[in-house]
Amino acid sequence: MGVWLAGKPLADRIKADVAKKAAEYKDRTGRTPGLAAVLVGDNKASQVYVRTKEKTSQQLGFASRILKLPADIDARALEERIRELNRDEDIDGILVQLPLPGHLDPWAAVAAIDPRKDVDGIHPVTLGRLVQNQDAFKTCTPQGVLELLKDFGVALEGKNVAVIGRSLIVGKPLAVMLTNENATVTVCHSKTRDLPGVVSRADIVVAAMGRPAFVTPDFVKEGAVVVDVGINSVTDARLAGELFGDDPARRKDLADKGYTLVGDVHPAVVAKAAALTPVPGGVGPLTVAALMKNTLEAFRRLKGLD
Numbered sequence: 375m376g377v378w379l380a381g382k383p384l385a386d387r388i389k390a391d392v393a394k395k396a397a398e399y400k401d402r403t404g405r406t407p408g409l410a411a412v413l414v415g416d417n418k419a420s421q422v423y424v425r426t427k428e429k430t431s432q433q434l435g436f437a438s439r440i441l442k443l444p445a446d447i448d449a450r451a452l453e454e455r456i457r458e459l460n461r462d463e464d465i466d467g468i469l470v471q472l473p474l475p476g477h478l479d480p481w482a483a484v485a486a487i488d489p490r491k492d493v494d495g496i497h498p499v500t501l502g503r504l505v506q507n508q509d510a511f512k513t514c515t516p517q518g519v520l521e522l523l524k525d526f527g528v529a530l531e532g533k534n535v536a537v538i539g540r541s542l543i544v545g546k547p548l549a550v551m552l553t554n555e556n557a558t559v560t561v562c563h564s565k566t567r568d569l570p571g572v573v574s575r576a577d578i579v580v581a582a583m584g585r586p587a588f589v590t591p592d593f594v595k596e597g598a599v600v601v602d603v604g605i606n607s608v609t610d611a612r613l614a615g616e617l618f619g620d621d622p623a624r625r626k627d628l629a630d631k632g633y634t635l636v637g638d639v640h641p642a643v644v645a646k647a648a649a650l651t652p653v654p655g656g657v658g659p660l661t662v663a664a665l666m667k668n669t670l671e672a673f674r675r676l677k678g679l680d
């Protein structure tokens with residue numbers, strides 16, 4: 375039986391360290407890091423994510439701002455608003471909350487961010503530097519995954535790692551970061567043949583596919599470390615019951631909110647793995663902590679502080 379590898383205690387430690395440093399900088403300079411989130415339209419999940427980031431940044435003593443823009447904004451107007459934030463000296467970090475409405479190209483919007491303020495770590499310059507293994511803001515969710523593995527004492531060098539998912543915000547940058555750490559990485563996706571066969575050879579599995587409870591015990595080698603990045607809303611009480619039995623917290627979620635959050639990994643995997651991250655409370659809090667760490671670093675560099 376493996377252990378549940380919670381991310382929250384580590385995320386709390388990272389945030390406490392960031393808050394302490396931000397307070398020291400404020401004492402010295404009178405300035406605080408500024409984070410701006412660009413929110414286009416009224417996607418409910420995006421609103422929740424942006425509010426969490428705003429709340430956390432305020433808790434750490436940052437100046438935080440949400441730029442709410444209408445769903446029908448055109449690409450030129452959106453990019454101009456992003457450039458205004460690039461010029462704003464009170465703003466050190468800018469994030470464009472994805473997904474954007476269908477008529478907008480998300481990567482054109484991200485490319486409009488000044489790379490020095492790219493605290494999500496997804497600008498083409500940032501990703502290029504990451505591929506070159508040069509100093510760069512590390513994409514937040516992959517950074518969280520790596521911090522969690524290191525904190526749990528998982529050595530990466532020479533390990534076989536299966537990353538399921540190849541998106542630009544999770545799978546691809548994570549594969550690069552793991553390669554930079556000397557792991558042997560297999561990136562899997564929807565066209566991968568014999569996914570269970572490929573994944574079951576891995577010492578470490580990271581699932582980032584957006585498919586509730588897809589990775590079942592037959593995918594996983596005995597004693598593997600499994601990181602579940604997926605966040606899926608499950609509204610079906612029968613499926614929730616199959617996954618979590620009579621768990622009162624899950625029943626309460628369904629009764630109060632009408633859904634419960636489920637990862638990409640079936641909870642039964644914990645019995646076969648050495649460790650499995652829970653959803654919620656696994657990688658999610660570390661993603662937010664990584665954003666705060668990157669914002670403090672952007673502030674430090676832009677203001678020329680040591």
Ligand code: NAP
Pocket residue numbers: 515538539540541542543544545562563564565566569582583584585603604605606657658659661662
């Ligand atoms: P995405 O852009 O939709 O990418 C999903 C990836 O999974 C794609 O590469 C896709 O393959 C692959 N995939 C989908 N179904 C598959 C299947 N049946 N077999 C093998 N591969 C499959 O998603 P994302 O933005 O990376 O997010 C992935 C999950 O992580 C979502 O649940 C999201 O909510 C969650 N997430 C969590 C955090 C966090 O902080 N914890 C942060 C970001 C995302 P193709 O490329 O071939 O289509």
